[in-house]
Amino acid sequence: EIVLTQSPGTLSLSPGERATLSCRASQSVTSSYLAWYQQKPGQAPRLLIYDASNKATGIPDSFSGSGSGTDFTLTISRLEPEDFAVYYCHQYGTLPLTFGGGTKVEI
């Protein structure tokens, strides 16, 4: 099983600041099949990034993904109030599919 470790667990920032979230895999992620999701309280997750660096439909340009192999990063270039949420990485290249433990971005 590929274990995804997200860091930091919590990121305390202010609107307008840059957020850098890390996701490290215990083994190489096949074909960079790595996605990022945003989840707000009481809501289902929302797809942000797929295949490590491709933005999903309707996702603002402030969100970007990078990385390959075992190290991946989600960057939010300038935090908007609505960006404060929990973010999960997810690998879908190897069964069992797995999710990271999440990073909470808080004010």
Added chain:
Amino acid sequence: EVQLLESGGGLVQPGGSLRLSCAASGFTFSSSAMNWVRQAPGKGLEWVSIISGSSGTKYYADSVKGRFTVSRDNSKNTLYLQMNSLKAEDTAVYYCANAPAIFGVIGGWGQGTLVTVSS
């Protein structure tokens, strides 16, 4: 627009059974792989199961293997999860979610249905 609507959650005693359903619309259901993903209260996301569009391929997390069974009825655009021998640790919100293939990104999510296992 992808729409997924789960139902069937509720309170069940340990050792009991429950069947979840997920009604799908807005995409070609029979061509899509479908997942169940759960989230225990205050915890992160845990993948549970996946089924291919033809039902020919099914996979389960070790935590539910032998107790849960995923199935689908493409004529009704509906996904199911039969959950038997339920344990307290199965308590979670259960989401259904679609993907283009077994090894495809999960794109659309339902709103979830809460399953509580407690005496």
